[in-house]
Each structure stands twice: as structure tokens, then as C-alpha cells.
Amino acid sequence: MVEVVGTAPTSVMFITKFVYRHSWKTNTINIKLLVRDSINYFKMKLTPEQKQEIADQQAQKHETKRVTSIELEKILYEVLPVLDHGFVRVVDYMGDDSSIVQSARVSYGKGTKKVSTDEGLIKYLMRHWHSTPFEMCEIKYHVKLPIFIARQWIRHRTANINEYSARYSILEDEFYIPKTANLAKQSATNKQGRAQELDSNLAKKIIKILKEDAERNYNNYLWMLNEEEYEEYNNTREGLSRELARINLTLNTYTQWYWKVDLHNFMHFLSLRADNHSQLEIRAYADVLIELLKKWVPITYKA
Numbered sequence: 566m567v568e569v570v571g572t573a574p575t576s577v578m579f580i581t582k583f584v585y586r587h588s589w590k591t592n593t594i595n596i597k598l599l600v601r602d603s604i605n606y607f608k609m610k611l612t613p614e615q616k617q618e619i620a621d622q623q624a625q626k627h628e629t630k631r632v633t634s635i636e637l638e639k640i641l642y643e644v645l646p647v648l649d650h651g652f653v654r655v656v657d658y659m660g661d662d663s664s665i666v667q668s669a670r671v672s673y674g675k676g677t678k679k680v681s682t683d684e685g686l687i688k689y690l691m692r693h694w695h696s697t698p699f700e701m702c703e704i705k706y707h708v709k710l711p712i713f714i715a716r717q718w719i720r721h722r723t724a725n726i727n728e729y730s731a732r733y734s735i736l737e738d739e740f741y742i743p744k745t746a747n748l749a750k751q752s753a754t755n756k757q758g759r760a761q762e763l764d765s766n767l768a769k770k771i772i773k774i775l776k777e778d779a780e781r782n783y784n785n786y787l788w789m790l791n792e793e794e795y796e797e798y799n800n801t802r803e804g805l806s807r808e809l810a811r812i813n814l815t816l817n818t819y820t821q822w823y824w825k826v827d828l829h830n831f832m833h834f835l836s837l838r839a840d841n842h843s844q845l846e847i848r849a850y851a852d853v854l855i856e857l858l859k860k861w862v863p864i865t866y867k868a
Contacts, residue, residue: 611644619644622656634661636860645853648846650739650819651709653853655861657825660702662687662864665828668698688868699829704861706824706854711741713816714847718838723830728822731811735790740779741817745772747845758842779815786813828862 611619622642637655644652666683669690690698710718719726729736745768749759763771787795791804804810826834835858837843839851859866 619654631659632661632663634658634861636863637857640857640860645857647709647849647853648711648741650741651711651850652707653709653850653857654707655704655857656707656823657705658703658861660828662862664701665690665698665862665865668701669695684864684868687864691865691868696829699832699865700827702828702862703825704828704831704857707821708824708850709819709821710850711817711846712814712820714741714844714850715820715822716816717844717847718824718850721826721830721834721837723833724824724826726822726824729820731814731820732808735792735807736786736811736814736818736820738780738783739819740776740783740815741819741846742772742775742779743846745769748772755842757844759845775817779817782813782815783818786810789813828865831858832865 619642637658641655644654646652662683666686669686689695715728745765746762748763748768748771749761750763752758752760762768788797789805789810790807791799791802831854835851835855838847839855840848843851
């Protein structure tokens with residue numbers, strides 16, 4: 566595991582209320598139907614160690630004098646599915662709406678202010694782009710996502726990330742395969758976008774190629790590693806180092822990381838990645854994250 570620490574510039578412009586609302590409201594999905602034992606809710610592999618870790622975390626009981634978000638506490642540590650094998654989990658957070666107000670007033674505790682007054686102050690802060698009070702709140706996620714989406718995500722360099730390392734460990738044979746309905750031709754007006762849906766027969770052939778390439782490259786990855794756990798392990802030859810064998814994997818292979826970000830930069834991330842112009846696959850993650858934002862800081866979300 567290697568930590569990649571993001572640089573957090575202090576001059577990032579705060580996004581206006583209009584941009585947020587335009588971006589967020591369009592693609593929001595409903596995650597309320599998730600059952601409590603969401604580990605087995607969809608097509609996703611979790612190691613026995615991960616399952617036990619989640620169970621242990623959910624069984625914890627702590628008393629604290631710090632502010633907590635009631636709605637976020639209800640789904641803390643839960644696995645929320647995204648795409649075919651991905652997920653998002655909230656593993657920790659600091660602060661809530663009152664923390665923003667507290668910072669803005671440079672005061673202690675919640676004081677005697679009413680929620681309506683707090684709501685007015687938060688609206689004022691957003692309207693005038695006073696972003697620093699929002700940086701007093703932080704949240705940490707455990708995310709499982711395809712490598713090609715991770716490379717888009719990490720362009721937002723205002724967070725702390727610790728990613729699963731294929732130099733030290735062997736990646737699982739899990740690959741993102743899009744639905745045929747999501748396969749579209751290249752846009753003629755947007756070099757980084759897609760246009761109309763492909764013909765169904767062509768789409769099926771492409772899906773077949775994606776699956777076969779991912780599986781073939783993964784099998785060659787295991788062959789190059791030639792580790793004892795491999796079914797076709799050959800003790801008469803050396804194996805290639807993990808840091809080199811991984812270069813043969815396809816970009817739709819899943820990776821995992823912990824992502825910690827403050828509220829200001831989190832909202833900036835969502836304003837870009839939940840927008841209709843963003844790639845569908847990363848937008849799927851943004852949609853889930855918006856629902857979590859709503860649970861964490863409902864007054865800020867409404868503002």
C-alpha cells in the first residue's frame with residue numbers, strides 16, 4: 566500500500582448553488598432499497614477478511630461528545646453497490662452542518678442558534694463563495710472501482726488516497742463489463758464523449774471481446790507470476806515480479822482505495838463528476854456519493 570497525498574490548493578473557486586443543483590439533481594439514484602446485509606446484495610467479491618472487518622465495524626458501539634450525523638450513522642460501513650462489481654462505503658467522517666456554522670462564527674459548540682439561522686448562514690457562505698468553513702468537515706470512503714475510472718478520479722488532487730498495490734498483492738479477476746445499452750459510438754462534437762447507441766449485434770460482439778481480452782490477459786498475468794497458489798504453478802521456472810506482471814492487465818480490472826476529502830473539495834468533485842457531460846461510469850459513483858452527502862450534511866445539500 567502506497568499513500569499518494571494530494572496537494573490541497575487554498576484558492577480553488579467555490580462552485581455556485583446553480584451549478585451544484587444542475588449537476589446533482591439530474592442523475593441521483595435511490596439507494597434506500599439496499600438491504601442491511603448489503604455484502605451479498607450484488608455481484609461482488611469481498612474477501613473473508615473484508616467481510617469480517619465490515620461485520621466488526623458495524624457491531625461497534627462508541628459514545629462520543631463530538632457531533633454526529635444521524636442519517637449517515639445508519640449506513641456507516643455499509644457496502645453500497647456501483648456498476649457490476651464496484652462499491653462505496655463510508656468508513657469515517659468528521660463534522661456536520663453545525664461544524665460549518667461553528668467555523669464561520671469562530672465560536673464553540675452549537676450555541677443557541679436555530680437551524681433556520683444556521684441554514685441562512687450556510688446559504689450565505691455558498692452564495693459568496695466563502696469555502697474555508699466547508700473545509701472543516703471531512704469524510705473518508707472505501708471505494709472499489711475500475712482502474713480506468715480511478716485514473717479519472719485521481720485527477721482531483723485535493724484528497725488523500727491510499728490504493729491497493731499490485732506491486733505487493735495480486736489483483737482479483739474482476740472486470741467491469743458495460744451493458745450493451747451503454748455501448749455507443751464516438752461523439753462527432755465531443756472528443757471525450759459518446760453519442761448514439763451501437764447496433765445490438767455489434768454491441769454483443771464488443772462485449773464478447775472485452776470479456777475474452779480481460780480473461781486472457783488475467784490468465785497470462787497469473788502465468789507470468791507463477792506463484793505457488795496458481796493452479797498451473799510450474800516449479801521448474803521463475804515467476805515474473807508482481808510490479809511488472811501487472812502491466813499486462815486491462816484497464817477494466819477493479820482496484821480499491823481509501824479516499825479522504827474535505828467537504829468543500831468533495832462538493833467540487835461532485836459538481837464535475839455528477840454532471841451529464843461526465844463519463845457514465847464515474848457518474849454512477851457520483852450519484853451514490855450525492856445520496857451520502859445528503860445524509861451527512863442535509864442543510865448544505867439543500868443550500
